[in-house]
Amino acid sequence: MRFTKLGKKQSNVGLAPGTLVHVGEKKAERIVISLWAYNSEELIEKELQTVEECLAFKDKPGMNLWVNVDGLDQIEVIEKLGSYFKIHPLTLEDVLNTGQRPKMEDYDSYIYTVLKMMLLDTEKEEILIDQVSIIIGPGYILSFQEREGDVFDPLRERLKNPNSRLRKAGVDYLAYGLIDAVIDNYFLILEHFGEKLEYLEDELVRDPNPSTLKTVQKYKRDMILLRKSVWPLRELISGLQKVESELIKETTQIYLRDLYDHTIQVIDSIEAFRDILSSMVDVYLSSISNRMNDIMKVLTIIATIFIPLTFVAGVYGMNFDYMPELRWRLGYPAVMLSMALIGIIMFLYFKKRRWV
Amino acid sequence: MRFTKLGKKQSNVGLAPGTLVHVGEKKAERIVISLWAYNSEELIEKELQTVEECLAFKDKPGMNLWVNVDGLDQIEVIEKLGSYFKIHPLTLEDVLNTGQRPKMEDYDSYIYTVLKMMLLDTEKEEILIDQVSIIIGPGYILSFQEREGDVFDPLRERLKNPNSRLRKAGVDYLAYGLIDAVIDNYFLILEHFGEKLEYLEDELVRDPNPSTLKTVQKYKRDMILLRKSVWPLRELISGLQKVESELIKETTQIYLRDLYDHTIQVIDSIEAFRDILSSMVDVYLSSISNRMNDIMKVLTIIATIFIPLTFVAGVYGMNFDYMPELRWRLGYPAVMLSMALIGIIMFLYFKKRRWV
Amino acid sequence: MRFTKLGKKQSNVGLAPGTLVHVGEKKAERIVISLWAYNSEELIEKELQTVEECLAFKDKPGMNLWVNVDGLDQIEVIEKLGSYFKIHPLTLEDVLNTGQRPKMEDYDSYIYTVLKMMLLDTEKEEILIDQVSIIIGPGYILSFQEREGDVFDPLRERLKNPNSRLRKAGVDYLAYGLIDAVIDNYFLILEHFGEKLEYLEDELVRDPNPSTLKTVQKYKRDMILLRKSVWPLRELISGLQKVESELIKETTQIYLRDLYDHTIQVIDSIEAFRDILSSMVDVYLSSISNRMNDIMKVLTIIATIFIPLTFVAGVYGMNFDYMPELRWRLGYPAVMLSMALIGIIMFLYFKKRRWV
Amino acid sequence: MRFTKLGKKQSNVGLAPGTLVHVGEKKAERIVISLWAYNSEELIEKELQTVEECLAFKDKPGMNLWVNVDGLDQIEVIEKLGSYFKIHPLTLEDVLNTGQRPKMEDYDSYIYTVLKMMLLDTEKEEILIDQVSIIIGPGYILSFQEREGDVFDPLRERLKNPNSRLRKAGVDYLAYGLIDAVIDNYFLILEHFGEKLEYLEDELVRDPNPSTLKTVQKYKRDMILLRKSVWPLRELISGLQKVESELIKETTQIYLRDLYDHTIQVIDSIEAFRDILSSMVDVYLSSISNRMNDIMKVLTIIATIFIPLTFVAGVYGMNFDYMPELRWRLGYPAVMLSMALIGIIMFLYFKKRRWV
Amino acid sequence: MRFTKLGKKQSNVGLAPGTLVHVGEKKAERIVISLWAYNSEELIEKELQTVEECLAFKDKPGMNLWVNVDGLDQIEVIEKLGSYFKIHPLTLEDVLNTGQRPKMEDYDSYIYTVLKMMLLDTEKEEILIDQVSIIIGPGYILSFQEREGDVFDPLRERLKNPNSRLRKAGVDYLAYGLIDAVIDNYFLILEHFGEKLEYLEDELVRDPNPSTLKTVQKYKRDMILLRKSVWPLRELISGLQKVESELIKETTQIYLRDLYDHTIQVIDSIEAFRDILSSMVDVYLSSISNRMNDIMKVLTIIATIFIPLTFVAGVYGMNFDYMPELRWRLGYPAVMLSMALIGIIMFLYFKKRRWV
Numbered sequence A, B, C, D, E: 001m002r003f004t005k006l007g008k009k010q011s012n013v014g015l016a017p018g019t020l021v022h023v024g025e026k027k028a029e030r031i032v033i034s035l036w037a038y039n040s041e042e043l044i045e046k047e048l049q050t051v052e053e054c055l056a057f058k059d060k061p062g063m064n065l066w067v068n069v070d071g072l073d074q075i076e077v078i079e080k081l082g083s084y085f086k087i088h089p090l091t092l093e094d095v096l097n098t099g100q101r102p103k104m105e106d107y108d109s110y111i112y113t114v115l116k117m118m119l120l121d122t123e124k125e126e127i128l129i130d131q132v133s134i135i136i137g138p139g140y141i142l143s144f145q146e147r148e149g150d151v152f153d154p155l156r157e158r159l160k161n162p163n164s165r166l167r168k169a170g171v172d173y174l175a176y177g178l179i180d181a182v183i184d185n186y187f188l189i190l191e192h193f194g195e196k197l198e199y200l201e202d203e204l205v206r207d208p209n210p211s212t213l214k215t216v217q218k219y220k221r222d223m224i225l226l227r228k229s230v231w232p233l234r235e236l237i238s239g240l241q242k243v244e245s246e247l248i249k250e251t252t253q254i255y256l257r258d259l260y261d262h263t264i265q266v267i268d269s270i271e272a273f274r275d276i277l278s279s280m281v282d283v284y285l286s287s288i289s290n291r292m293n294d295i296m297k298v299l300t301i302i303a304t305i306f307i308p309l310t311f312v313a314g315v316y317g318m319n320f321d322y323m324p325e326l327r328w329r330l331g332y333p334a335v336m337l338s339m340a341l342i343g344i345i346m347f348l349y350f351k352k353r354r355w356v
């Protein structure tokens, strides 16, 4: 299931470019459309029943519009929304295809960005990935998610506050806010990994076992996948910084720079985790082999000490008629003593050579 | 057979540049030339018997021409076609030489692109590689393949639909369509690999055996070869995007950008597969060595416990005349008991040190 | 504790950008604000009780002002200072968030730089990291540290000397001096590591043991973390060199170039240490396995020599009625001699094949 | 012999730059100078006895001159030729010093290129390397080789054909032809390596032995050395493409692009071979260790089964006076049966745990 | 001693930039100042007793001045020289601090370059490193070394020859000559390493032992350190080529290009040595493990054959009253024969499975 997702995009192979098909796992049954229209004075928040309802709020001067769609299965809804806002079919195709690499594309009349929201399901110890598409148009933001539930609630709270910068600024600042919320959440994920790694490191010292290694390998693979989502963010954000478009205002630039900085921090942490995980494998392997060596050494030494002694016993177990020692009164204790001596000398020799 | 293909191009060594020789495996006996002439109103589809037949359709204003050649063995046919369309000998040499690296070259009067079509033969579990050359001229496309059978059938279907974008747009959009079909097919291949990798990973956990490793190594090498075909596509497509030529229209640019994006997705997946395969080798090696260690440990412990006991038995097998214990009524059970005790103590000691 | 710091920034997730929260470990209970106002004639040094006191020294023409804050816990103090000097909330957020990557940002009216001061606690063998933020404004420097104690004392001494370049130059030279002091200190840290590595290398030759490897791994990880703090310094300093701002004077450029050079030296040393540490792991592993091999070889040879001898003894311990050798007068010595011969021959054979 | 060549250039250490000394192995005793003067009408081919003879053909308008020198030992000859054609002493020094890295240098009045010709000696399984220097001047080409024998014979044939492009074009096209011949030959070498690798891979599966590994290592090193000769060719050719000089005509550019493409193909193959060789080492090591493990496992299991049985036999070999079992009529068969049972149970247990 | 040098620069930590302290090992007790003043007609060579003596030769039109200082311990001498020639304190600091990374810095009135001279002490098998600073001013060169003895003697010889290019050209050509002499000497070092590697490789095949590996590791580390000195030379020389300064004349450019080329050759050789050394480690490890495997295999097989035989002997050593075989006339020879058969069959089986 996991690896097949790397080779995704299958179901629309052979279709004309811009043919709309939802490619990816079905994550939501129904589709939820919520609308926020706001300026510094007013705020209208509404859950839409039909796409048409949003037309009333479109192109209202001085009013910012944010339409968020949760669920990608009702293609006709997304198609309709696309036609109202004049979104290019290639953009809609990308919105519906959840195997996108994070990117930013300038379509002149709007800017399209797509990125991966990561939600930590702390119970199941799983990371849920939800592709978020953000379309930044003049006076409006369209956002699309694969299913309900996101990391934008704090942002919605701030939006309700009439004194917040969000309410006063344009939709480009809202777009910044959405991306910022997604990236901020990466820090939570990384912190979670950080704790796991500390625990793992402890385990590596205390009691390294095959399952420890399995966990390390699992985290390494998680990092490969996480990395795939985060590295392209650099380009995405610097794309937004460099784009020559009136959709991104000068005053938002300083916030984008901050965002870029956070992305680099996330990347740095991922790279550091990777390095640390790699060295954990080395620690594991060497401590396993140390332990195995210790066992084998002790056991081999026991065997080695007793083998010559058993030989001696074997010699005096031979049935020759003429073995004078066997007739001696003190033959038995003498042999026992000799054997004890041989054993002790061997042991001391091993000790001296630091084998024990 | 495989590796020699890496050091290809042999048979025309020493020939003048532009001398036409088919270099590569013979994959087709006969040559099939099919012609499609179309505009938004009309569509002519025809299988040509002689190259000359296509001259009737050449340079017809308002008509797009697509000539596809399957099979590279009849050099005179390709030479003739080349002379009709004024193709440079160096281009024809590349068409015939199937060891090309994907590339795009601007010859001013036309653009030459060459790439690798990959066809998954699901029965034989083999990937067939077919070099596709596409020449984009004013009003015409020439395409060359090594043998019949390709991934262009859905495109041909769309071409039959008079309302499709393909019929309305120029040949540059057709060229885009051809390249897009090839790249879309890579996703199918990658999906196939994705499934194989999942199965392999299962096997690595359940029952790792040398053949598992052999498969991993095979896939690693497949990835090396796949990578060689895909990496240069980036350059090819960005070459098409940047080329200063009237052959690529402004309106096609947006589709090329989409193509570029898909290429990056393919590359990303290949790199991720490579990373995953590498870590699979590590998992394999460590699980094999874990298993070996477990076996050796148990066996060594059994041996180690019995060696001292055998020594004791050896001692009482000695034939000394004066060994008082041998005369004791309870000598035998006492010794047996002692040996049992020694064995149990050793076992418990090993247990305590977590060796068992 | 360590790894979680890589995934930092958690506590202000979801807050509006520019909301001030101290993110990181609390390293100081109280906050200490010290003020230095100076020019070539005059020097005023003062520990401030309230932030307001510094207003008297602000914007005094011909006077350079340096305000240093130790401790980040009293947010209101930092907020007030920020508002007096018109510092952007995003800057203050970075000052308070101690998970910053070293960087330099031009805010037009001031330049913000942040870097990591490293203090070697030679007693505890620990490196204390203290994030230092330096704000270079017109005629003033604001610096923020996480706790009291820094590497700036020699600089403060030089500042007291009225003939020093520091007193005569502007605040950009003071900023250079602060950064230089931080980087100079890295050399001390590296020298410390150099000594440790020499000692380790000795140990690797004399007596390699698991704890040696553990130390190597620890140093490797230290280098990963150190590297994270130092690599971005290159960009920071070349940013200062290239910035188009009147805040950095032409005459300071030559000193920045020197600083850049030192940074490269630090990076080079870190990379060399990393290479050396990597090869130490190889040396360790091979010397451990050499040693293990030596032990196993000797022990196995002892066992191998005695096993056939024990067999011979076993043969003459059989109780067959008709074993003529047993009745021979010289049977016993003959057998003993044969066994000695077998042992010697085997030993010589092993010797010849260089197994012993 | 091999590695010292990496640290070459020794004998002219300390000499003034431009002092002419032949540095490298003496590969030829005598020196052979051949002259080709040609245009589309005429062709003069001549072996020169003295350098002076070529002066007659120098600076003849409408005539292309190619002087090829085989053998570098008669320094005065090369010096004279250099002075006639006004070649800079630094160029001549490079011609004579056979440790050159392939490169292209523009001396304004001529262009100097140096590259490595590789000749496969199929009998001795050796690759002979011959440094070729090509000086492209106005109307003339000077080429220098270390010894007789080269890959230019097909080119000489084409030169004899008055209708060939070579005869009609200028000396820049001849220079292209020379470099092309050298690079084409790399394909032969790579094909040879390809075959060797296939054979090796077979051997790795059939019967891996230390000599297989030795061959893999040898090929890896060959690739390191081959790579050193080929990588710089990219720069060399793109240098020729970008050089602003009238010596390279516009019409030759398209051929240089083709050359560049071939170079990339060679590099790609070398890199792929390197990757394949690396993974062969892994395959070898794991199959060797698999085999060793199989042996050790079987042997250890045999030993482990018999050790407890031998103990039992030892017990009943003890000489206690009171051992009731020894007196039982069926003691012997009972013990034998028990031992058989123990052996079988142990074997089945091992079987069940999949150790056998 | 070695590694601490990587973390150098310690003793002037905390000092003002430009404060002169000799940082590094004391390599010379006394200081030797030699002066060469020359033009194409005249040459004055003199060992100075006081720094002041050189003032007489300074700023003499048409006269080139070279002052070389061996030994860095008398800071006042260097300070004085610095003040006479108006050298920036930061330059003098770098001259005195022997932990410099090779670099080139343009101070407008002069160019400062610093590089590492390597002297091979063939007796002690040691490489002595001596930091050489070269200051190229108008009409003068100042050079500083850590101690007497250098690689400039051939250059001094050429300087005595009135017809040499050195005498006729300016000081920039002398600077080139000095750097060239240093780099030429690297070839000698590399040649020395090349010979050592050949010897090592022989040893790896003939008789691999732990000390072979130790030597390989030592050379690997030597290469890491050598690399650190050589890589930055590329930048140094291309800096000299690109510098916009009248101090480097147009005619010297061609010689700098040659120098650049040599540097690349040195780097290439170092990289090739590194690759070869890495693969030597692999060869060593695999041949050691091959050998160990061979030993263990033979020994284990001997043990495995005798263990069942010993068991049989043990069976007939049991003291049961009723063991009919013991009473048979041919029991003994029959058992001996059986045991011989068992041994031979086992041996043949092992042989067949290619374990012996």
Ligand SMILES: [Mg+2]
Pocket (backbone or CB within 6 Å): A264, A267, A268
């Ligand atoms: Mg970073």
Ligand SMILES: [Mg+2]
Pocket (backbone or CB within 6 Å): A267, A268, A271
């Ligand atoms: Mg990074």
Ligand SMILES: [Mg+2]
Pocket (backbone or CB within 6 Å): A271
């Ligand atoms: Mg990275």
Ligand SMILES: [Mg+2]
Pocket (backbone or CB within 6 Å): A271, A275
């Ligand atoms: Mg990294």
Ligand SMILES: [Mg+2]
Pocket (backbone or CB within 6 Å): none
């Ligand atoms: Mg990196």
Ligand SMILES: [Mg+2]
Pocket (backbone or CB within 6 Å): none
């Ligand atoms: Mg690695």
Ligand SMILES: [Mg+2]
Pocket (backbone or CB within 6 Å): B264, B267, B268
């Ligand atoms: Mg990517």
Ligand SMILES: [Mg+2]
Pocket (backbone or CB within 6 Å): B267, B268, B271
């Ligand atoms: Mg990638």
Ligand SMILES: [Mg+2]
Pocket (backbone or CB within 6 Å): B271, B275
């Ligand atoms: Mg990667």
Ligand SMILES: [Mg+2]
Pocket (backbone or CB within 6 Å): B271
């Ligand atoms: Mg890559």
Ligand SMILES: [Mg+2]
Pocket (backbone or CB within 6 Å): B271
């Ligand atoms: Mg990558």
Ligand SMILES: [Mg+2]
Pocket (backbone or CB within 6 Å): C264, C267, C268, E101, E232
């Ligand atoms: Mg460096």
Ligand SMILES: [Mg+2]
Pocket (backbone or CB within 6 Å): C267, C268, C271
């Ligand atoms: Mg570096």
Ligand SMILES: [Mg+2]
Pocket (backbone or CB within 6 Å): none
């Ligand atoms: Mg690095």
Ligand SMILES: [Mg+2]
Pocket (backbone or CB within 6 Å): C271, C272, C275
């Ligand atoms: Mg490095």
Ligand SMILES: [Mg+2]
Pocket (backbone or CB within 6 Å): C268, C271, C272
């Ligand atoms: Mg480095």
